[in-house]
Amino acid sequence: MNAIKLETHSYSLYYGKFRALEDISIEIPEKQVTAIIGPSGCGKSTFLRTFNRMNDLIPGVRTEGQALLDGEDIFSMDVVALRQRVGMVFQKPNPFPKSIYDNVAYGPRVNGIREKNVLDEIVETSLRGAALWNEVKDNLGKSGLALSGGQQQRLCIARALAVKPSVILMDEPAASLDPIATQRIEELIRQLVEHYTIVIVTHNMQQAGRVSDYTAFFFTDESRTGRLVEFNLTRKIFTNPQDKRTEDYITGRFG
């Protein structure tokens, strides 16, 4: 097993009085794809957003327990520095209303890179890294919004790569894409995992089975509090789940 990249210990999260996540302990290995699956409303996305502290944006959110990146406490880190190390790709492709070039150069620029040649190189390598370069290299000045949905999502991945993160969080990155675009994203994920730790939330179990090395199954009951039921190698989760609820979910007995 690889080194541990991300981990939580007895981690809980509250929206005001409401407990959205309870007592989650998990160790996510480096340079592997870890899928988080579970029914909607079980707190998968909220949990994912713990690792780049996007939950900080929501007023009234409070956490208990520990969350670590490379063994360092995420909550005592500088949040901007944290987000440079932990990139994120969102459910709906969200390129800025800027050119393709400016989208990818956004991260390096806010980090203080001004030199044209350095930016050029970062833009090219990031777009290559996201397998988009060949499609857009002649149109870098075109608006990012003019691309197709799948291309937009790869642009968002390139944009994330350009700040040189070591972790990439993906929140249902193919949820709004057609099957062919989805397939390309999945292939890309498999290639990226050679160099990055990837955590992906998905409601699509086949997708989890195709792209991930490890799978975490989250579940909730009437309380709407999300809990981690089972975490293991994907192949074990899918062939030999230890928990009855995991088995029911995998075999489609829940919606």
Added chain:
Amino acid sequence: MNVPDITSTNAMNLAEKRSAADLRRRQAAQKLSFGLFWLGALVVILIMLVVVGYVFITGFKSINLQFLTTPPKGGLSGEGGISTTVITTLYLVGLILAISAPLGIGAAVFLIEYQGQTQSGGKFIRSLLQVVNFGVETLAGIPSIIFGLFGYALFVSTLKFGFSLLSAALAGACLVLPTIIRTTQEALLTVPVSLREGSLALGATRWQTISKVVLPAAIPGIITGIMLSVGRIISETAVFYVTLGGSYRLPKNLFSGGRTLSLHLFYLAMDTNAFEKAMGTGAVLIVSIILINLIIDLISRKLSAGVRLHQ
């Protein structure tokens, strides 16, 4: 398709080093700027406090029962109180609303409720809607002195109503009409389509649906629009300056001139040396505006509470 390792090119490494060094500078910039933003907000509050505070402190000195209940007496020292100007203001508010509210609400109902009706009237209705919407937008952008000039040209001179309540009310009605149409339109738009469909499906005619279902549901929004208009009328001076004459006596009928509170303030400030009385009048004006704002706030709070209940 093979993705290269991009994690350790020279540019990427440079970027990483730079960003670490740059972080502190960026955060200092943020702290400094956010400090300035806080300062800006503080300045805005201070401006409000200074203006309102000054008017209140100097104005309340001259406000007493006598000031509120005796009519102005004219003269260079601005003798007397403000009673007739309060009453004239109320007359004008009543008259203007009597003209503009039915027209404005009717127009808004037409604009919203008949826009989907293309079968009867078809093209004509559609282009009319466009023209009317354009008209409302244009009206909203016209400065009030132009309404005054128009009122002067049409009502005061051409129709020979003279400087009178009637001329001022007609010009004022034109001024607030876009406000009433806009807010009513917004209020109607918040009424869910399902309510209308429910009523129509039960065999009600369009007008029955509008009068029994849609309008009652939109009433809080419409009242908000009317209160906004009341505020606008109370504050407005330019239109009435050129249509209402300026006599401080109580108007006897629609054709007599008069003086609203804000007009009175203007005359006191420009033609007399009674600055304290002008401030007193200003304080009365601000208090009425605060009351109107409170009513609007109350309505919109009730409104949003209702919306939350529905969801």
Added chain:
Amino acid sequence: MQTKLKVDKAVKAILLVSASFSILIVISIFVFIFRSSLPAFKEFGIQGLLGELTWRPANGMYGILAMVVGSVMVTLMALVLGVPLAIAAAIFLAEIAPRGVQAVVRPAVQLLAGIPSVVYGLFGMVVLVPLVRRIPVTGNSGYGLLSAAIVLAVMILPTITSISEDAIRAVPRSYKEASLALGATHLQTIFQVLLPAAKSGIGAALILGIGRALGETMAMIMVIGNSVILPAPLDNNPLTVFLSQARTLTGNIAVEINYASGLHASALFATGVVLFVLIMLVNVSARAIIHRGNPSAG
């Protein structure tokens, strides 16, 4: 059933008539003001009205150029003074202020918006003018461009603030999230993503603010001095131009219309036409600028 449908048709006709009123009013305003201004335009021509500096009705001189300059100058000065603060307040309300602080600042802005213009004018006369008069320059009466611009800046602030705030809040949340997730600071996110995306809304706020400034009448009459002169420095220091008195287009109309007749009245209507055209020009050119500066969003 028959009568029900008849009522329906009658009501529809009535509503149609009320809807037509607003367009009727717009047309009448145009017709009356343009028609009433025709004699002046015929007599002096556009050149004679807009190209002449001297406004002396008693001598039959009706140049309104000085008023155009007065209106434009005081508006520009008010923008310089008011816009930075207005937009800062909008950013503060939309992005920075905690809820409790918003609940204090927003009503303050709302109240500023509601204060009648005569009250601002009075405040300007009683408080600002004496302060400005203290600037030791010969011929400085306190009444003039500077006092008027300060009053006007406060008057347009709430309009610009509240519309800009709405525009910033209307930017999709996903832009903000994307920027923060890339390691941008909140400040960088505001200036590099939120404001560019809210550009057209903020532009609309500015247009409305300019319209309000150009159209303001009573407060300007009360503090700007109303002398029909081309604003000029009072002494060798060019900055003293801001202490110069002036008259606005709006003020010209309001001050004189009640006793004007004949060509004089017509020239005042022509002043109205010029004011109207000026506001239209601002609208059109501002829209063009906003659209040109926005190629990628198309």
